[in-house]
Every structure is written in structure tokens, then in C-alpha cells.
Amino acid sequence: MTTPWHREDSRHPDAVGPDLVDPARLPPHDDVDWRTDTASLDAHRFDRSGWTPDVRPAVVASVRGVAGVQHVARHAHRTGTPLVARGAGTGLTGAATAVDGGIVLDLTGLNRVVDILPADELALVEPGVLTADLDRAAARHGLRYAPDPASVEISTIGGNIATNAGGLRCAKYGVTRDAVLGLDVVLADGRLIHTGRRAIKGVTGYDLTSLFVGSEGTLGVIVGATLRLRPIPVATATLSGYFPDAEAAFAAVGAVRAAGIVPAVAEFIDGPTLERIDEHLGTDLRARGAAFVLLQTDGAAAEQEAATAAGVLRGRATSLEVTTDPAEAARLTAVRRAALPALERVGRVLIEDIGVPRSRLPEAVAAVRDAAAATGTSIHTFAHAADGNLHPIIVLSAEQELTDPDVQAAADAVFRAALRLGGTVSGEHGVGALKRRWMRAELGEDVDALQRQIKDVFDPTGILNPGKAV
Amino acid sequence: MTTPWHREDSRHPDAVGPDLVDPARLPPHDDVDWRTDTASLDAHRFDRSGWTPDVRPAVVASVRGVAGVQHVARHAHRTGTPLVARGAGTGLTGAATAVDGGIVLDLTGLNRVVDILPADELALVEPGVLTADLDRAAARHGLRYAPDPASVEISTIGGNIATNAGGLRCAKYGVTRDAVLGLDVVLADGRLIHTGRRAIKGVTGYDLTSLFVGSEGTLGVIVGATLRLRPIPVATATLSGYFPDAEAAFAAVGAVRAAGIVPAVAEFIDGPTLERIDEHLGTDLRARGAAFVLLQTDGAAAEQEAATAAGVLRGRATSLEVTTDPAEAARLTAVRRAALPALERVGRVLIEDIGVPRSRLPEAVAAVRDAAAATGTSIHTFAHAADGNLHPIIVLSAEQELTDPDVQAAADAVFRAALRLGGTVSGEHGVGALKRRWMRAELGEDVDALQRQIKDVFDPTGILNPGKAV
Known part of the structure; x- marks a missing residue:
């Protein structure tokens, strides 16, 4: 990967740089397991695209809570280290593949369906929930989560949101974006923000929720979602x-x-x-x-x-x-x-x-x-x-x-x-590492430049999933 | 209006400033009627919110084509003049009200349903089309435009998109955002960009289409839209x-x-x-x-x-x-x-x-x-x-x-x-000039700051609908 993933001049003065992988320099936290064993590093290099980058992350951070995600983000921010958020790694475009010397943030431990609110037809979930598990939890209330990518039994809802996953039922019920009402997002510097709302409709401010949906971990780390459910069809x-x-x-x-x-x-x-x-x-x-x-x-x-x-x-x-x-x-x-x-x-x-x-x-x-x-x-x-x-x-x-x-x-x-034919190079899988060249052909120069500027707003030091999507 | 609508230091060196209203200094264009008569200025000061700002625009620019919009935007950009895009003026939050000494861009002349593509269930429209007229054009093909704000007979589709209008049928068919597949947008400096696509699904790049929907004229001027239609229900x-x-x-x-x-x-x-x-x-x-x-x-x-x-x-x-x-x-x-x-x-x-x-x-x-x-x-x-x-x-x-x-x-x-109660201060009407204070209470400081930075990306000199929404 030749893409420079950060700007040298944006490094924090306390940056530990090459010492990052020294286990003694990884700041401990109750909600974080820092893993530097070869098996963990190798298991988090690739996704299901068939492409494995010729690099290895420095460390895998497995987190148990939002505070753990914030801790890891703060460390990445302070040290200028690339941070690749990852769910089940079932993506098909290399979006969650490792970046050389970076941190892979393993979100599979954040796997609770926090609440199902039947009267509001809403689910509150953590990103590591398997999408099929969410659907089964909803089914106990006569409801369902409509988007159904073919990977529904093996992919996480966080990954579905990060790629705006489609599926078979989109024809009638829309894509992942149409089911997301609000998000909890940890920003590149570790701050936690909330977008959207629990109300079905809402038009205050720019639609940051839709901006994060499909952003493939390049704008922030999704740590919670408020999702729309629908009644299970009677027949x-x-x-x-x-x-x-x-x-x-x-x-x-x-x-x-x-x-x-x-x-x-x-x-x-x-x-x-x-x-x-x-x-x-x-x-x-x-x-x-x-x-x-x-x-x-x-x-x-x-x-x-x-x-x-x-x-x-x-x-x-x-x-x-x-x-x-x-x-x-x-x-x-x-x-x-x-x-x-x-x-x-x-x-x-x-x-x-x-x-x-x-x-x-x-x-x-x-x-x-x-x-x-x-x-x-x-x-x-x-x-x-x-x-x-x-x-x-x-x-x-x-x-x-x-x-x-x-x-x-x-x-x-x-x-x-x-x-x-007036279409797109990616209908529902995303851009990741593998389709960036063609994405630019689709978007054109001006839109591509605007996207990079939006990326800069959210991730000024360029640590979030560098070399992917945008 | 005390909000500073532009930064003095961002003015173009050729800025005509106070001479703007001098009819001799308004650059002529085949697709633009510059109107400086009192009746025109007064007719474009207010919307239907019940609030009329105590100011008057310098000029109303009525345009007939996209090239005209670009021409007006370039002039506003060069002179550092506020530019308020406006459809039928039926908004309820003061979003399209005039800004002192600014240009009101009257888009009602861009009122063609450019095409209905029945096999694709798509409509290509200009922003000044009355939403009910679009629906009637679709009906001739057995299709309909689902979003139906109460103002459907008097409001334009461009205004509906700029405010992410709701309506009665949202319960089943979603809001305006759910019907917008792509947009043609004139940026603050007059460049024309295209977002989205004619395909139903697409995940290349950040969702700029959703970002423009509901942005109330603060990020760009919508000059065309690709909209989803749906079959008219059989009963x-x-x-x-x-x-x-x-x-x-x-x-x-x-x-x-x-x-x-x-x-x-x-x-x-x-x-x-x-x-x-x-x-x-x-x-x-x-x-x-x-x-x-x-x-x-x-x-x-x-x-x-x-x-x-x-x-x-x-x-x-x-x-x-x-x-x-x-x-x-x-x-x-x-x-x-x-x-x-x-x-x-x-x-x-x-x-x-x-x-x-x-x-x-x-x-x-x-x-x-x-x-x-x-x-x-x-x-x-x-x-x-x-x-x-x-x-x-x-x-x-x-x-x-x-x-x-x-x-x-x-x-x-x-x-x-x-x-x-976990809700929003605006379900479907927008923020405009009247709800900004409460919007900030809803969004919180961090999200509010991110929004302003996004605004700066698209409108670095702050000429687009200053004092509104963001």
C-alpha cells in the first residue's frame, strides 16, 4: 500500500511512533485487550474479497465497551497511527483489511442488542451484533430488520451500516441506510457524538447519519445504532x-x-x-x-x-x-x-x-x-x-x-x-481498497475533491482507515 | 439580521460591493432577468412562516436555465454577495427569506418535467416544478411521486428537496430524501456537480445526495433531480x-x-x-x-x-x-x-x-x-x-x-x-431562520461544529443563504 495514510506534520508531539508495538507502551484499559501475537495479527489482515494485503497490523485492539473504543481512538490520534475498524471481516472490497503498522479495532465484542422497542418499532444495537441475531431478536416482537444481505448470518450490523449493505429484500424495503435513524459515533480524536434521533422523521441539521452510513470506517467508528424495524408480513x-x-x-x-x-x-x-x-x-x-x-x-x-x-x-x-x-x-x-x-x-x-x-x-x-x-x-x-x-x-x-x-x-x-449505462461501480458492497480508481471515474473530479474535504473535516490527521474508499 | 453572512477577508479583489445594485453593474446573461424594482424585491422578502425579516434584497435574479444559475452564482461569489435560492416561497421556517443586500435567486422559471422513464420508475425534473405537477406527469404512466407535503399544489420540488419535506404518505412511503436518487447542484462558485445516479442502489463515495437534501440552500443550489416514482396503488x-x-x-x-x-x-x-x-x-x-x-x-x-x-x-x-x-x-x-x-x-x-x-x-x-x-x-x-x-x-x-x-x-x-422525549424540534419543515437556537440544543456542540465545518467545505466564503439552518 503506497498511499500515505497520514501527514507527518500532523503527528502529536507525544507520538510514540515505531514504539507503538512495544507492549509496554500500549496504554492499558479495562475495556481493551491489546493483542500482538502473530495469530491475532494474521487473522485480522484480510476480508472476504479474496485479496490479502501484503502487510500486517501492529496490534489488534479487541474492545468490550464504548469507553474502550474511545481509549483506542485517543491512542491512535495521539500517536498518528492508522485505525481500521472491523466487524466480522466479511466485506468484499478490502475495506476492513489491515494497514501496515496500524491498529485493527475489533468491534465483535460490542455485540449486544441493547433494546427492542416494539411500540416504536425500533432497535438499539451495538455494532458487533450479527445482523441475523438482530432480526431474530426483533422477531420475538413480531417485527423484523428488513435489510438482508446474503451475509446476514455472518456479517455484523456495524459492517452493514459502514458499507450501506443491500440484500434481497431491498426491492421493497430499501437498503441499510433506509433503516438507520441514528448513530453513536466515536470520532478520530476519541470524542463520542450522536446523530439522528428516535423519531421516524427529523430535519434538523445536515444528514450526518446518512453521511456515516456507507463511509467504510473513514469518518468515524460506529459504536451504536438506532434502527427501524417493520412488522413481519402476515403472508x-x-x-x-x-x-x-x-x-x-x-x-x-x-x-x-x-x-x-x-x-x-x-x-x-x-x-x-x-x-x-x-x-x-x-x-x-x-x-x-x-x-x-x-x-x-x-x-x-x-x-x-x-x-x-x-x-x-x-x-x-x-x-x-x-x-x-x-x-x-x-x-x-x-x-x-x-x-x-x-x-x-x-x-x-x-x-x-x-x-x-x-x-x-x-x-x-x-x-x-x-x-x-x-x-x-x-x-x-x-x-x-x-x-x-x-x-x-x-x-x-x-x-x-x-x-x-x-x-x-x-x-x-x-x-x-x-x-x-448510467449506473454505478458498486451497488451494495462498497469501494474499499479495490474499487477506488473506478469510483473516481464515476464521481468525477469535483465530487471526488469534495469528498476528500469532508474526510478532512472528520479525520484531519488521516488516521481512519487510510487508503480505503475516499 | 446580525449574523455576519460573509467574511470580509474572503472577498474577491474585483468585488463590486455596494455597487451591486447598480443595474449597470449586473452582468447580463441570456438566461437571467435581474429585477431591482420595489415590487419584485418586496415579493421575495418573506415565506409562509408568518415572519418577514426587516430587510430587503438588492436584486432578484429570475433564471431560465442552469447556465443562468451558474452565472448568478459566479457573480455572487466574485462580489461576496449573499445568495438565497428560492422556489415558490411556501416554506414555514424562514429558510427562503431575503438577506439584506443579497441576491434572491428565483428558480420558478426552471419548471420542466424533463423526462419520465416508466421502465426505470424515474423522473428527471427541474427544481421549479410544482410537486403536484410532477405527480400528475407521473400519473400518466401509472406512477406517482410518493412524498405529499400538504403544500403539494403550491410548493416546488426543489423546495421540497431543500427542506426534505414530509407529508401524509410518509408513514408508508418515506420522506423526500427516500425519493431522491441523484441531484444536479450548482456550487457556491458556479461549478455544476452531479451526485448519485439513475440506479436504485449505489454506494460509491459519501452520500452527498442525502447531504444536499434538507440543507436549505446552504451548501449549493439544486438545479435538477433524479427522483424515484412508484406504481399507483391498485386500491x-x-x-x-x-x-x-x-x-x-x-x-x-x-x-x-x-x-x-x-x-x-x-x-x-x-x-x-x-x-x-x-x-x-x-x-x-x-x-x-x-x-x-x-x-x-x-x-x-x-x-x-x-x-x-x-x-x-x-x-x-x-x-x-x-x-x-x-x-x-x-x-x-x-x-x-x-x-x-x-x-x-x-x-x-x-x-x-x-x-x-x-x-x-x-x-x-x-x-x-x-x-x-x-x-x-x-x-x-x-x-x-x-x-x-x-x-x-x-x-x-x-x-x-x-x-x-x-x-x-x-x-x-x-x-x-x-x-x-427523545425527539426533534423539526420533523419535516426545516430549521430556516426561526429554529436555529433550538437546533443547536438538539444537536449538541460537537455535531453543530461539524456541521459548520461541512458548510465551510461547500461554501468557504459563506455566501449561500447566510443566517439560515446551520
Whole structure:
């Protein structure tokens, strides 16, 4: 990592510098375990992007309370040491990877669902809570936490907020940002601030809550969140359809929306991925069609809307199933859940994540296909169709590394297509260490400069997750 | 206005200063009409808050295109002149009121719905479009623009975005921020930037779109917006209920939500307001109960959900009506629409706007009642109940001005109650010139300081709407 992560002239006069890793110089605190053993350091170098930086942190600080986070931040601030906040490390863009000689702040010990307020439909949580655990705690009150990234069982809510995670139900219920009403944030210098409120609406001051959501640990450390919950839908219906090609599949999803139906889930899988699933599960899905769509409707009209949707799809689909039976629904959704594991059997995967306006989805899929052909790489695609959010999955051959020029050329072609179609190089995974170059292409020079100035407001000495996102 | 609106040392060397109003010194541009006649200046001094500042702008710049906005911004920047962007002037907090010697930038000439993209469920608009006109343009494609502030027929979409306007349907469909995907913004120095994207989801870079939404013209001038539309619901059902008291009314709304129903509209009116409506319309509403609730359900299950809600309300309500007939629904909703006109007949009104967690609504209404009693003022309350957003309306007596100490003490007590209950001093109207002091009490010193630093990033010479919001 060649990015300078701080400015030498901003160092505190008491900076301990190279002595930081000397265990005798790490200031003790009841809520902090400073870990300098090799196993801890190595376990906190990488995320799930497939990329491991060629560096090692100086120390891992595992914290048990907000005071511990403030203590670690103050130490980082005083010593000018990079500070990388980290939850479960399940990110896909290298946002939580270690910085050379820095502190990794391990927030998994801050893992309490502090309160569920059923009458207010709110949850108060610490950042290290697994998102699925939050959802289960809400379910005991008939409520749910709507955003559901595929990583929901292994990722933390703090990481979800830091990356503005999406998921399958965004089509109807929005992304993480839409569920966050307020945040407790430890600033770079250790001060604790509160943004937002417990009221559903509020317009006093600039929207700092939205600014922190998706900021990937570069503006502050999220140590608490006030989250919106929603009633669990009284009913759910599931449709599974196969289509002659991607164009027909996306047109079908559009026709369902044009009929006034907002599905809770609208997932797409392409033909090559269906072939890998067949190899994995011993099924014959690809024989039913060259593109798969999974739809769910929910709420009191779930069954009625599913029937309407089925009427729209019939004639377009080569195969169609509709059910309100949970066991049957699980069988239909298993196809979608099998997509990534089926590809991972074939080789290491690079999971891309672009977004385009819904009407441009067929062009995006075609561009991905062209990128694969032009570079000789294997790319399989599935998508959150209602959001125009595609995941082109580059499956590496045994000889290929992430840094392979063909792989990079394929990714580059995919990103350029997204921008050409009026979209984004990251729909829901973030920018991290891996997409910064393309982010700048998307934002343009003026916006990029404004972002850096905002970063300077919150982190004047540049210690927070240097080399990431902004 | 004693707030210094710019820093002397930041003036451009070519600053024309006091010569600004000399018509010969106003730089001509095809897309700009510079107006210095008294009628124009006086017409652009005030908004609908009831407060008119004791100052006059130097000039009103009516623009026809983005290039015109850039031209005016460049002139303001070069001369260090305050620039107040303004739509229809229907704001309620003094955000668009004139600044002494400044330029009022009249954006009502930028009033095109540039495009409706039905397949993407997007609208591309200029800021001066009336929000209801946008909604009608969307309706021709079976779509609608969901946010519906009460001012929808007279306020512009640019003003709605600048204040993050709410409305009646927020309960189910969210506020203005939730409908804004991207913005075109002219910066203080005249540069044009673009934030966001046409894709539904996107996480590249800090969320500048949300930062501009609700920033009340203090960070830049919104000259274009990419907005989300939604399918028009296939059906709507309306319930109107009267209850023994406010507590019973709010408990009923809570019970409906606990039954898994998310109403599209959930409005509350208190007993004193019902009395004023009776006087206005010659009805006998107050005899039916001391608190009124209007509920709407929509979508394919509208009728079924209304029936479930009616089952929940029966036994709680002293009077209950349910209908799916549009004419009947119009009769029921007319009560809510009559609330403000009925109060305006009695005297000048100061429309307050606080938000609290839903479960604290009964306490908030009680606190408003106490504030009225303690100060001898007349306060009537209606509320967007599902959002915990109350509008306590202070009705001035013939002798009272807005600045009357009793009126100010009543408003102060209402704001303090909102903060004590974990809420906000502005649910959906903004901060403007009138709520800055209380905003600081809500945000705290550290957040207030961060906001000012963000303001400095976007507007280093402090020319954009000085003395407002931040």
C-alpha cells in the first residue's frame, strides 16, 4: 500500500511512533485487550474479497465497551497511527483489511442488542451484533430488520451500516441506510457524538447519519445504532420462473412491476450459473430455461399479487411454479442460495457488484458476456433484478490470481459498462481498497475533491482507515 | 439580521460591493432577468412562516436555465454577495427569506418535467416544478411521486428537496430524501456537480445526495433531480374514527400497526381543532369524540387491511366509518384538510413541527397542552401519527405578534418537550431562520461544529443563504 495514510506534520508531539508495538507502551484499559501475537495479527489482515494485503497490523485492539473504543481512538490520534475498524471481516472490497503498522479495532465484542422497542418499532444495537441475531431478536416482537444481505448470518450490523449493505429484500424495503435513524459515533480524536434521533422523521441539521452510513470506517467508528424495524408480513408467496434468455427474464420482471406489483424479492440467475448449479446439486434447471427469476410478494395481498404476477409471467416463461407453502418456497429459493456455492466449487471467485437503471439490465448482461469473451475469463451473473443490481462473478482458473491482467481487464470492462449505462461501480458492497480508481471515474473530479474535504473535516490527521474508499 | 453572512477577508479583489445594485453593474446573461424594482424585491422578502425579516434584497435574479444559475452564482461569489435560492416561497421556517443586500435567486422559471422513464420508475425534473405537477406527469404512466407535503399544489420540488419535506404518505412511503436518487447542484462558485445516479442502489463515495437534501440552500443550489416514482396503488381504503381522548386515539393507531398493518396515512386531530372545524363547516364532529384519526390502507390488500383495522378499532372508537368509495373517502379526508383553514379563520397561525418516538405521542400532546396553559396561548394540535410528527398550531390573538413573549415561551416549551422525549424540534419543515437556537440544543456542540465545518467545505466564503439552518 503506497498511499500515505497520514501527514507527518500532523503527528502529536507525544507520538510514540515505531514504539507503538512495544507492549509496554500500549496504554492499558479495562475495556481493551491489546493483542500482538502473530495469530491475532494474521487473522485480522484480510476480508472476504479474496485479496490479502501484503502487510500486517501492529496490534489488534479487541474492545468490550464504548469507553474502550474511545481509549483506542485517543491512542491512535495521539500517536498518528492508522485505525481500521472491523466487524466480522466479511466485506468484499478490502475495506476492513489491515494497514501496515496500524491498529485493527475489533468491534465483535460490542455485540449486544441493547433494546427492542416494539411500540416504536425500533432497535438499539451495538455494532458487533450479527445482523441475523438482530432480526431474530426483533422477531420475538413480531417485527423484523428488513435489510438482508446474503451475509446476514455472518456479517455484523456495524459492517452493514459502514458499507450501506443491500440484500434481497431491498426491492421493497430499501437498503441499510433506509433503516438507520441514528448513530453513536466515536470520532478520530476519541470524542463520542450522536446523530439522528428516535423519531421516524427529523430535519434538523445536515444528514450526518446518512453521511456515516456507507463511509467504510473513514469518518468515524460506529459504536451504536438506532434502527427501524417493520412488522413481519402476515403472508408471503413465492414464484419461480425460467425464461428463454436474460432479455425475456428482465422484461417479465418489468411487466410484473408495470402491473402495479412491488415484489419483496426479484432475483435473476443467468444460464451459465444454472449449469454450475446443476453440476453442484445434480438438478436439471438449465434444461428448463436459459435464465431464472425468483419473485416473492408479501403482506396481506401476497397470494393475490402472486396470482396476478403468475398471470403476467405465463406465456413468457418456459416453466413456472407458484406457492405459498413454506417448504415449497424453501425448495424454490434454494436455487438462488446455491448459486454462489456452485461457482465456488469451480474456482476462486471475484464477486463484482454493479448497478444500472432497471431498463438497462439486458444491455448490462450483454456487456458482461462481451467482457468475458474479450478477455477469455469465466463470468457468471446473478442479479437483484428489481434494483438493477448485478453481481458478475469472475471465476478464476487454477492458474489465475486476482491481479491477473485478464481478470483485471474483465473487471475494468464490467465497470466501464456500468458507468456507460448510467449506473454505478458498486451497488451494495462498497469501494474499499479495490474499487477506488473506478469510483473516481464515476464521481468525477469535483465530487471526488469534495469528498476528500469532508474526510478532512472528520479525520484531519488521516488516521481512519487510510487508503480505503475516499 | 446580525449574523455576519460573509467574511470580509474572503472577498474577491474585483468585488463590486455596494455597487451591486447598480443595474449597470449586473452582468447580463441570456438566461437571467435581474429585477431591482420595489415590487419584485418586496415579493421575495418573506415565506409562509408568518415572519418577514426587516430587510430587503438588492436584486432578484429570475433564471431560465442552469447556465443562468451558474452565472448568478459566479457573480455572487466574485462580489461576496449573499445568495438565497428560492422556489415558490411556501416554506414555514424562514429558510427562503431575503438577506439584506443579497441576491434572491428565483428558480420558478426552471419548471420542466424533463423526462419520465416508466421502465426505470424515474423522473428527471427541474427544481421549479410544482410537486403536484410532477405527480400528475407521473400519473400518466401509472406512477406517482410518493412524498405529499400538504403544500403539494403550491410548493416546488426543489423546495421540497431543500427542506426534505414530509407529508401524509410518509408513514408508508418515506420522506423526500427516500425519493431522491441523484441531484444536479450548482456550487457556491458556479461549478455544476452531479451526485448519485439513475440506479436504485449505489454506494460509491459519501452520500452527498442525502447531504444536499434538507440543507436549505446552504451548501449549493439544486438545479435538477433524479427522483424515484412508484406504481399507483391498485386500491385504497379509508377509515375515519373518533376516540374519547388523544391517548385512546394513539393507542388505536399503535394497535393497528401491531396487527401487522402499515397504513399509508395515519392522521390525528385533537378535540379543540375539531371544535374549530365544527365552527368553520357547521358540523358536529367534536360531539363524536375528543380525538379524530384518519387511516388509509392501499395496495391490493387495501380493503382486507381496512377490515382488519376496523376490527381493531371497534370497541376503542366512539364512532367509526370505513369506505372504499372515492366520494365517501373524500368526505372523510375533508375533515383533515379543513383543520388548518379552520384555525386560520380564528387568527394568524404559527405552525410548529416536532417529532417524537411514536410511543411518546400521548406525552407530547399532554406537554403541548401544558405549554398552552402555562403561557395562556391557544395551541391546537394535529399530527402525522404513524411518524410521531406533531404540528402544534399556535393561534395568535388579535394583539399578538410572533415575537410576543408568551408565544415564544409556548414554542420554547413545545421544543423542549420534544427533545426531552427523545425527539426533534423539526420533523419535516426545516430549521430556516426561526429554529436555529433550538437546533443547536438538539444537536449538541460537537455535531453543530461539524456541521459548520461541512458548510465551510461547500461554501468557504459563506455566501449561500447566510443566517439560515446551520
